[in-house]
Amino acid sequence: MALVMSPNSDEEQERQKRQRMRSLVIALALGVMAVLFYLATIVHLGGDVGNRPL
Amino acid sequence: MQELSTQGEASRIGKVSEPSVGEFVELMKPRVMSLVVFTALTGMLAAPGSIHPVIGVIALLAIAMGAGASGALNMWYDADIDARMARTAARPIPRGRVTGGEALTFGSILAVLSILTLGVLVNWTAGALLALTIGFYLFVYTMWLKRRTPQNIVIGGAAGAFPPMIGWAAVTGSVSVESVLMFLIIFMWTPPHFWALALYRCRDYERAGVPMLPVVAGAEETRRQIWLYSLILVPLAITPVLIGLAGIVYGVVSAVLGAVFLYLAWKVRRITEGREADQAARQLFVFSILYLFLLFAVLLVEHAAARWIT
Numbered sequence: 040m041a042l043v044m045s046p047n048s049d050e051e052q053e054r055q056k057r058q059r060m061r062s063l064v065i066a067l068a069l070g071v072m073a074v075l076f077y078l079a080t081i082v083h084l085g086g087d088v089g090n091r092p093l
Numbered sequence: 094m095q096e097l098s099t100q101g102e103a104s105r106i107g108k109v110s111e112p113s114v115g116e117f118v119e120l121m122k123p124r125v126m127s128l129v130v131f132t133a134l135t136g137m138l139a140a141p142g143s144i145h146p147v148i149g150v151i152a153l154l155a156i157a158m159g160a161g162a163s164g165a166l167n168m169w170y171d172a173d174i175d176a177r178m179a180r181t182a183a184r185p186i187p188r189g190r191v192t193g194g195e196a197l198t199f200g201s202i203l204a205v206l207s208i209l210t211l212g213v214l215v216n217w218t219a220g221a222l223l224a225l226t227i228g229f230y231l232f233v234y235t236m237w238l239k240r241r242t243p244q245n246i247v248i249g250g251a252a253g254a255f256p257p258m259i260g261w262a263a264v265t266g267s268v269s270v271e272s273v274l275m276f277l278i279i280f281m282w283t284p285p286h287f288w289a290l291a292l293y294r295c296r297d298y299e300r301a302g303v304p305m306l307p308v309v310a311g312a313e314e315t316r317r318q319i320w321l322y323s324l325i326l327v328p329l330a331i332t333p334v335l336i337g338l339a340g341i342v343y344g345v346v347s348a349v350l351g352a353v354f355l356y357l358a359w360k361v362r363r364i365t366e367g368r369e370a371d372q373a374a375r376q377l378f379v380f381s382i383l384y385l386f387l388l389f390a391v392l393l394v395e396h397a398a399a400r401w402i403t
Contacts, residue, residue, distance in 0.1 A: 057111040064114050072210070075151050079214040082145050 112191045119185050120168055120196055121161030121203075128386075129160040129256045135389045136260025136275060138396040139338060144264045152215045152263040156256060158207035159223045163230040163252070165200030169193050170235050174301040180294060211263070219262040226255040243306040250283030251276075257389075271338045278333075279385065281326040285319045285358060286381040292316070292361070292374035312370075316362045319377070323358035327351035330388055340399075343391045350384050 081088075133156045137149060144152070168175065168186055176187035185191040204227050212220025234249030254276045261272035291298055291305040292315055298305040307315040331347045333339035339347075357377040364373045 054111045057113045060114050061111070061117075072206075075154070075210075076214065078147050079151055082147050083214075 112185065112195065116185045116190045117165075117199060120165040120191060120199060122164030122168075125164060125253075126157055126160040129253075130157045131386070131393075132275075132279065132389050133256040133260035133263075135393040135396075136257030136272060137264050138260075138393055138400065139257075139271065139275070140261040140264035142264050148215055149263070152211060152219065152260070155207045155211035155215070156223060156259055156263075158203050158210070159227055160256070162200045162203035162207055163227050165196050165203065166227075166231045167235050169196035169200060170231070171239070172196075174240075174303060177301040178294075178297045180297060211259075215263050216266045218266050218268070219259050222255055222259045222262055222268075226252055226259065229255075240303060243304050243309040245304070246287040247284050250280050250287075253283060254279035270336065271333075274329075274333060274336065274338060278326070278330050278388065281322060281329055282381065282385050284322045285326065286378065286385075288315050288319050288322075289361065289374045289378035289381060292319075293371040293378075313365065316365065320358050320362045323355055327355055333392065339392055340395045343388070343395055346391045347388060350387055353380065354384050 130153055134153060137144065137152065168184055171181075172184075172186040172193055175181035175184050181187070186193060186196055208220050208224045208227070211223050230249070230252035234245065234252055238245040238249050257275035257279070258268060258272040261275070262268060288306055291307050292312060295305070295307045295312070299308045306318060328351075330351055331344060334341070334344035334347070354377075357373070357380050360373040361370075361377050364370045
């Protein structure tokens with residue numbers, strides 16, 4: 040039972056803080072990847088992509 | 094039940110301190126990663142033709158990610174020997190900050206993402222070369238050669254030599270004599286660089302059971318091999334001038350730095366006893382990093398300047 044920590048302990052707070060930071064970085068990395076794929080698609084399509092007969 | 098419950102609690106809170114973002118960054122070996130990005134950028138700028146800046150940045154990011162993946166996967170597999178060596182004992186896994194499973198998952202995800210990104214958004218020649226680099230570093234060097242043969246870093250050095258070739262392929266979509274030459278310079282640089290380190294870290298490698306050349310063949314043979322590889326490396330590093338890959342500034346810098354490299358390698362060969370011997374090996378190790386960095390820096394600046402002017 041001594042192993043069970045109180046949820047308010049410093050260590051638990053530190054653990055949660057690190058977990059939150061990791062989640063944020065993962066979210067940020069996924070966001071950056073989405074933007075990069077979008078930009079690369081636009082670059083590959085070229086500037087005249089909208090100027091074509093329908 | 095009580096015991097099970099306690100175990101459950103222990104495993105739940107066993108990792109009281111979750112690994113931080115910084116510890117995952119450490120897994121990617123950021124210093125190695127920066128050298129990889131730097132040589133890949135040189136390969137990109139030296140290549141004929143052009144690449145859209147956005148695609149160029151994406152290529153470099155993917156190459157950096159691939160290098161990070163290699164580092165994480167290497168640390169996952171080598172955690173046991175890393176723990177026995179002073180130089181590597183503070184890495185996140187031996188320190189108990191990241192588990193092997195976390196490193197494996199992290200490295201695998203990075204590897205797949207980096208190869209797909211480079212292949213889909215840049216081109217598949219570069220993507221295939223990046224896959225080859227990661228696979229070579231993990232399967233050929235880390236898993237197969239490192240613990241089995243003193244030729245480990247000779248053959249395994251190929252993994253570190255691929256980045257300029259990947260950069261070149263990102264622009265041209267192909268492999269050429271020039272990019273093979275950049276590969277060969279790093280490939281020939283690797284043995285004297287790592288054997289100089291192994292000379293003064295011999296006991297570390299011995300304790301970890303890694304059969305580096307000084308451990309298996311002795312210091313004398315290592316000194317001889319360092320000298321021989323240096324004799325091949327220095328003229329090879331001048332040849333970019335002869336095939337038009339580099340200009341006169343590179344030629345002069347390469348010749349001067351090459352002379353210093355040979356002098357230091359000769360010192361390593363001649364001074365075989367005491368602290369002076371360790372010092373000579375350390376000097377060569379430190380200079381070898383500067384040597385490769387400056388060669389590629391001059392090549393990069395020459396090509397960047399040529400692009401700026403035209």
